[in-house]
Amino acid sequence: MQKPIIEVSHLYKDYQTALGPFPVLKDVSLSISAGEYVAIMGPSGSGKSTFMNILGCLDKPSSGEYTLDGHAVSELDSPRLAHIRNRTIGFVFQGFNLLTRSDLLDNVSLPLVYAGTGKRERHQRAQALLEKVGLGMYTASLPNQISGGQQQRVAIARALVNQPRLILADEPTGNLDSKTSEDIMRLFAELNDEGITIIIVTHEADIASHAKRQVRFLDGRIVHDSYTTPSPAAAEMEPA
Amino acid sequence: MFGAMLGEAWHAMGANRLRTFLTMLGMVIGVSAVVLMMAIGQGAQESVKQSINAMGSNLFIVLSGSRTTSGARLGGGNAASLTVQDGEAIARLEGVKAVAPVSMGNAQVIFGSSNWATSIIGTTPDYLDVRGWNLTEGYSFSDSDIRSATRVALVGKTVVENLFADSDPVGKTIRIKQAPFVVLGVLESKGQSLDGRDQDDTIIVPLTTAQRKLFGAQFPDSVRMLMVQAESPQTMTMAENGMNSLLRQRHKLREDDEDDFFVRNLTAAAKSAAETTRTMSLLLGAIASVSLLVGGIGIMNIMLVSVTERTREIGIRMAIGARERDIMQQFLLEAIMISVAGCLIGLFLGIGGALLVNLLTGASIVISSNAAITAFAVAATVGVFFGFYPARKAARMNPIEALRYQ
Numbered sequence: 001m002q003k004p005i006i007e008v009s010h011l012y013k014d015y016q017t018a019l020g021p022f023p024v025l026k027d028v029s030l031s032i033s034a035g036e037y038v039a040i041m042g043p044s045g046s047g048k049s050t051f052m053n054i055l056g057c058l059d060k061p062s063s064g065e066y067t068l069d070g071h072a073v074s075e076l077d078s079p080r081l082a083h084i085r086n087r088t089i090g091f092v093f094q095g096f097n098l099l100t101r102s103d104l105l106d107n108v109s110l111p112l113v114y115a116g117t118g119k120r121e122r123h124q125r126a127q128a129l130l131e132k133v134g135l136g137m138y139t140a141s142l143p144n145q146i147s148g149g150q151q152q153r154v155a156i157a158r159a160l161v162n163q164p165r166l167i168l169a170d171e172p173t174g175n176l177d178s179k180t181s182e183d184i185m186r187l188f189a190e191l192n193d194e195g196i197t198i199i200i201v202t203h204e205a206d207i208a209s210h211a212k213r214q215v216r217f218l219d220g221r222i223v224h225d226s227y228t229t230p231s232p233a234a235a236e237m238e239p240a
Numbered sequence: 241m242f243g244a245m246l247g248e249a250w251h252a253m254g255a256n257r258l259r260t261f262l263t264m265l266g267m268v269i270g271v272s273a274v275v276l277m278m279a280i281g282q283g284a285q286e287s288v289k290q291s292i293n294a295m296g297s298n299l300f301i302v303l304s305g306s307r308t309t310s311g312a313r314l315g316g317g318n319a320a321s322l323t324v325q326d327g328e329a330i331a332r333l334e335g336v337k338a339v340a341p342v343s344m345g346n347a348q349v350i351f352g353s354s355n356w357a358t359s360i361i362g363t364t365p366d367y368l369d370v371r372g373w374n375l376t377e378g379y380s381f382s383d384s385d386i387r388s389a390t391r392v393a394l395v396g397k398t399v400v401e402n403l404f405a406d407s408d409p410v411g412k413t414i415r416i417k418q419a420p421f422v423v424l425g426v427l428e429s430k431g432q433s434l435d436g437r438d439q440d441d442t443i444i445v446p447l448t449t450a451q452r453k454l455f456g457a458q459f460p461d462s463v464r465m466l467m468v469q470a471e472s473p474q475t476m477t478m479a480e481n482g483m484n485s486l487l488r489q490r491h492k493l494r495e496d497d498e499d500d501f502f503v504r505n506l507t508a509a510a511k512s513a514a515e516t517t518r519t520m521s522l523l524l525g526a527i528a529s530v531s532l533l534v535g536g537i538g539i540m541n542i543m544l545v546s547v548t549e550r551t552r553e554i555g556i557r558m559a560i561g562a563r564e565r566d567i568m569q570q571f572l573l574e575a576i577m578i579s580v581a582g583c584l585i586g587l588f589l590g591i592g593g594a595l596l597v598n599l600l601t602g603a604s605i606v607i608s609s610n611a612a613i614t615a616f617a618v619a620a621t622v623g624v625f626f627g628f629y630p631a632r633k634a635a636r637m638n639p640i641e642a643l644r645y646q
Contacts, residue, residue: 058559058639079563086561097556097643101255102248113244114561122244158560 006032011064039208042217090159094171098143105139129157149180169200266535267582273528275590281521282606305500320462335475340367362450378410378425389448398441536622543630555642568635575627583619
């Protein structure tokens with residue numbers, strides 16, 4: 001295994017409520033190496049989404065250490081965090097979260113706008129990634145003109161456009177049917193084969209089984225952490 | 241990067257065209273109102289200024305007193321109390337630059353087959369200096385023409401247009417009340433006076449000629465009016481006091497006698513007219529500025545709605561690497577674009593409106609680049625000022641909550 005891209009130790013997160021602080025994450029420690037493919041599972045309210053937000057530099061822990069790619073995240077200011085979200089991490093959401101008014105090419109190239117990339121290069125790279133996810137024909141379409149599965153592939157293309165080392169996917173198949181879900185999971189597997197670290201949050205066991213490592217949350221703690229390497233045959237035979 | 245943001249702001253404006261247009265309308269109305277009001281206000285000031293310049297500066301009019309006939313008091317200028325010698329004495333006073341006695345009347349004037357009724361001013365050569373009036377052609381009469389009461393005339397532009405269709409008036413002989421007069425010169429155009437009279441509809445002849453050969457005089461040398469020019473605005477009070485005491489003395493009035501003459505300060509009247517128009521145009525501008533303010537508040541209102549509506553979009557942008565600064569810029573840019581676009585349209589409408597006002601009413605307007613630049617700067621400032629709060633609200637959103645927003 002390579003050196004860890006993510007190193008979390010003794011992470012706590014409390015939400016301030018009217019009844020006082022409510023603990024969501026309690027003493028979470030986890031190390032993920034570069035190139036891993038991890039599924040984070042757990043029921044609603046187990047803290048897995050909060051954990052994901054902290055990993056994605058969208059939220060800060062109440063206490064504990066988080067080191068991402070060698071940076072102590074808690075010491076970084078807001079523009080630095082934005083820079084990490086732009087360069088190091090690619091997000092994929094359950095609801096796709098494309099900009100509805102922009103065409104697919106503009107959607108995919110948007111992270112490059114914030115990276116300060118020139119227009120010509122933005123469009124070239126976005127075009128290349130749309131072709132990679134099989135949507136090269138639809139660059140001028142709007143998100144509402146294509147199917148949900150296609151939208152999620154556009155979102156993945158957008159996540160990839162700045163060549164991140166890490167993809168964070170929050171319930172990426174939650175809004176998709178099982179056939180389309182399989183397509184998306186296959187795409188993640190390909191990306192992982194190319195060396196990109198992938199972390200997906202899901203509550204579906206069959207989706208999680210595509211990952212090489214399963215981490216289970218319950219009541220703000222990690223209760224299970226194991227490695228599996230599913231055979232492609234097994235994945236295809238799972239019931240729809 | 242800036243180009244991309246400009247494009248996005250353009251997209252955002254196009255996404256809800258009606259709303260963008262209505263928001264812009266506030267600015268359009270505000271800016272066009274300001275431009276229009278400034279054009280009309282400055283135009284009014286300009287025309288007052290021109291009238292003052294045309295009248296001559298630092299002027300007094302001295303009229304002879306009123307006369308009482310069978311208990312009816314006639315107006316000022318009817319008593320034969322002022323004389324040419326009074327004028328000569330006033331001219332020697334300290335602070336007085338020049339004096340021109342004036343005797344006026346109306347007469348029918350004939351040239352060839354044309355005829356025209358106009359006002360005749362009998363006066364001395366000093367009159368042209370006092371009024372600051374130049375000749376465009378020919379030359380003026382001299383003191384020797386006064387002494388010998390020659391039949392010579394200077395004609396105003398309106399008279400020229402009505403009597404001499406195409407021919408050159410200088411050297412021609414016209415008939416005033418049947419008597420032949422040789423035209424010596426043509427007066428330059430002065431336009432309307434403050435009270436709207438056409439100052440070019442006049443003929444100037446030597447005072448003595450007017451009195452002896454056109455209108456007659458109650459007594460030799462009596463005049464109805466003296467035009468007095470002070471040396472400078474500073475000597476006006478001194479000149480006025482000097483005139484009053486000099487005329488009382490010359491007319492042998494006792495301590496408790498009323499003045500048998502009137503002194504009118506024309507410049508003061510003009511100044512107050514100028515002051516009034518200035519205040520009016522300031523007031524108009526201020527009222528118009530209020531609509532600009534209202535337009536700005538409209539922009540702020542819509543930007544706040546827009547920020548709330550696009551909460552999710554803001555969350556997405558933050559998640560993929562937009563800094564607070566980027567979000568701030570984006571919304572600020574949108575506000576400024578709406579504001580500036582509204583301002584441009586307003587500028588054209590305002591200028592168009594001003595030209596229309598000029599066309600329909602003939603009121604003079606002044607469209608200064610200053611007014612346009614000011615309106616533009618104000619619009620951009622309004623955009624930044626009223627766009628700032630919504631933009632900051634957008635930039636300070638918590639990305640997680642923004643992403644969850646439905």
